[in-house]
Amino acid sequence: MWGRVLARAAVMLVIVLWTMFAAGPFLWVATISLRTTSEFMAAPYALPETWRFDKFATAWTGSGYDTYFTNSILVVFSAVAIVTAVGAMAAHALARYRFPGNRLVYLLIFSTIVLPPQITVIALFQTLAKLGLYDTRVGLTLVYAAVQLPLTVYILESFFARIPADLFDAARIDGYSEWATFWKVAFPVAMPAIATVVILNTILLWNEFLYAVVLIADDARRTLPLGIQKFMGDQLEDYGMIATGLMIAIVPVVLIYAIFSEKLIQGMTAGAVK
Amino acid sequence: MTSPRERPAWGAIVPFLLPATVFYLGLTAYPVIRTVWNSVHEVLPRREAYVGGAHYVELWADDTFWRAVRNTVTWALVAPFLEVSIALLLALALYARVPAARILRIAWFTPVLMSYVVVGIVWMWIYNYDWGAANAILRAVGLGHWAQPWLGTTDTALPALIVVTTWMWTGFNMVVLLAALHALPTEVIEAAELDRCGWGAKLTRVMVPLILPTILNLLVLSFVGKMKIFDLVWITTKGGPLWSTETVSTYVYKRAFEWSTFDLGYPSAIATVWFVIVMSFVAVLTWMVRRQQKLEY
Numbered sequence: 001m002w003g004r005v006l007a008r009a010a011v012m013l014v015i016v017l018w019t020m021f022a023a024g025p026f027l028w029v030a031t032i033s034l035r036t037t038s039e040f041m042a043a044p045y046a047l048p049e050t051w052r053f054d055k056f057a058t059a060w061t062g063s064g065y066d067t068y069f070t071n072s073i074l075v076v077f078s079a080v081a082i083v084t085a086v087g088a089m090a091a092h093a094l095a096r097y098r099f100p101g102n103r104l105v106y107l108l109i110f111s112t113i114v115l116p117p118q119i120t121v122i123a124l125f126q127t128l129a130k131l132g133l134y135d136t137r138v139g140l141t142l143v144y145a146a147v148q149l150p151l152t153v154y155i156l157e158s159f160f161a162r163i164p165a166d167l168f169d170a171a172r173i174d175g176y177s178e179w180a181t182f183w184k185v186a187f188p189v190a191m192p193a194i195a196t197v198v199i200l201n202t203i204l205l206w207n208e209f210l211y212a213v214v215l216i217a218d219d220a221r222r223t224l225p226l227g228i229q230k231f232m233g234d235q236l237e238d239y240g241m242i243a244t245g246l247m248i249a250i251v252p253v254v255l256i257y258a259i260f261s262e263k264l265i266q267g268m269t270a271g272a273v274k
Numbered sequence: 275m276t277s278p279r280e281r282p283a284w285g286a287i288v289p290f291l292l293p294a295t296v297f298y299l300g301l302t303a304y305p306v307i308r309t310v311w312n313s314v315h316e317v318l319p320r321r322e323a324y325v326g327g328a329h330y331v332e333l334w335a336d337d338t339f340w341r342a343v344r345n346t347v348t349w350a351l352v353a354p355f356l357e358v359s360i361a362l363l364l365a366l367a368l369y370a371r372v373p374a375a376r377i378l379r380i381a382w383f384t385p386v387l388m389s390y391v392v393v394g395i396v397w398m399w400i401y402n403y404d405w406g407a408a409n410a411i412l413r414a415v416g417l418g419h420w421a422q423p424w425l426g427t428t429d430t431a432l433p434a435l436i437v438v439t440t441w442m443w444t445g446f447n448m449v450v451l452l453a454a455l456h457a458l459p460t461e462v463i464e465a466a467e468l469d470r471c472g473w474g475a476k477l478t479r480v481m482v483p484l485i486l487p488t489i490l491n492l493l494v495l496s497f498v499g500k501m502k503i504f505d506l507v508w509i510t511t512k513g514g515p516l517w518s519t520e521t522v523s524t525y526v527y528k529r530a531f532e533w534s535t536f537d538l539g540y541p542s543a544i545a546t547v548w549f550v551i552v553m554s555f556v557a558v559l560t561w562m563v564r565r566q567q568k569l570e571y
Contacts, residue, residue, distance in 0.1 A: 007473075011367045011370060011372065012372070014363065014364070014367055015364075015367050015368075015372060015378065018364055018382065019378060019381060019382070021441065022381060022382050022384065022385055022441070022444075022445060023381055023384070024407070025385075025396045025397070025400060025407075025441075026384070026385075026388075026396075028396075028407070029396055041405075044405040044410075045407075045410070085293075086293040086294050086297060087294065089289075089290045089291070089293060089294065090290065090291055090293070090294035090295075092290060093286075093287050093290035093291045094291075097282060097283055097286065097287050098282065099282035099284070099287055100282070105291070108298070109294070109298060111553075112298075112302055114498050114552065114553070114556050115302070115306075115549070115553075116501065116502045116523070116545070116548055116549055116552050117502060117504070117523075118502075118504075118522070118523050118526045118527075118541075118544075118545040118548060118549075119305070119306050119309050119545045119546065119548070119549040120301075120302060120305035120306060120309065121305075121545075122305075122309055122312065122526075122530050122538050122541060122542050122545060123304070123305035123306070123308035123309045123312065123542075124301065124305050125530075125531075125538075126308065126312075126317075126538065127300075127301075127304070127305065127308070142297075142301060143301055145297060145301075146297045146298070146300075146301035146302055147301075149294060149297055149298065149302075153294065178283065178285075178286035179286075179289070182290070203387055206389070207387075207388065207389030207390070207391075207392075208389075209389065209390060209391055209504075209505040209508075209509075210504050210505060210523075210527075213508075214527075214531065224389075225389050225391040225392075225505075228391050228392070228395070229391055229509065232395060239399070242395065246392050246395060246396070249389060249391075249392055250388065250392060253387050253388065254384075257380075257384065257387055261380050261383075264387070265379075265380075265383060265449055268383075268386070268446065268449075269446070269449055269450045269453065
């Protein structure tokens, strides 16, 4: 009897400790983001006395976060739109049609999921420079679409493959072209999987740093992770403002997560369970 | 798939595959080949010259490179075991019907959704000597003499960063393991209970062997992730102090874009070597996992 109670208490203790460990750092940053640096230095772990939401306005207009945020939105949304369309078409072709080389193409695309990014990043720098796309948002967008292509095809292919062939036969009898069959039948049916890859790619690209730091140089074209890094480099001691900047990057992710937590967890873990 | 008797409908296949092929060839396959080509050339902004295996010879004698390899491999070997074992413990805790398990699952998963830039800055503060949480906690429990600048000391910098990736990825592993546990057939576990199996035996003899494929997959996934690690190091320590946290990725970046040597050939040689090593590890590990799964079923 006592053994059971003790075991139960131990389990609860582990759970409480890990929850504090996992969530603590973010709650701490959230409090700092609403306090000034001098308030923070006086008592690093105190709660905000006055909630200084105006710091967000200051960071937004005064420290370039409006530019970084806009750049992130532009690059990430365009890249996700491109990779969803391109990836869905490829996944559909690989799942639906039987042709020689089908599995080879799939394997080639799939194996690049584990590719270390250094193997492409130097040559991408050279290539984009030659094409005049170095230090442009268009260049970064195209690279981002290519980087997320394998994961997108991988998740969508397995979903498309489970769409019953009868559905396509019916579409053909109704006189749909192959193109119309894809956009009007396969794509809508695959909406749950499409939503998963859209959310997943958005978050992964929103956080991306390596390609951005190599392919973007000008301050006016920096995405949020680069902007935060630069701001930290310039204002190393202004912890209060840095924390506000961090929250500007975190909040959209938390919002997406709050709405789509199940979908996102599904997407993130899709590769691991298989 | 359409019926096998039909001839491939190339008229539909080609347009569907074309855009992906263009992206793949242009922005993935070509850069890989170009990097390998770079690695046997001296690549300066206006001049390229064939140098054969010179970069590889230089690499063999490059102490910093080997230091980076040692750090990265240590990270890639230690972190997966930490992450997966703690995750297994947590998954079992949640599996044992804890109140609010759903919310806890969502909360624990959160760190993995954050950018390494954000995570890096937050942890630099946590490790701050004067007011960071790590030292604050030590001082509060009377272990103040252990307090130190965790990221600024050569002995502790790498372990401190391994703690960060463990913090970040354990929740992810936990969610996957929990899903695997919930997918176990209940009859098996009930049978174990009927046999008066204790909790410990049920765990080690029945549940863990059944989710072993998932555990192995997670170990491989975590291993590969750590072999590529860049962002976190770049934000927090830039490989310092004294190369104690230099990873292969940060060293490639430094040699390509930070040092004033301007030669892109040498870093390309590092990247090529690392590419071959990572891909062979993945191939061998995948093969081992597959074999394991065949033995299971």
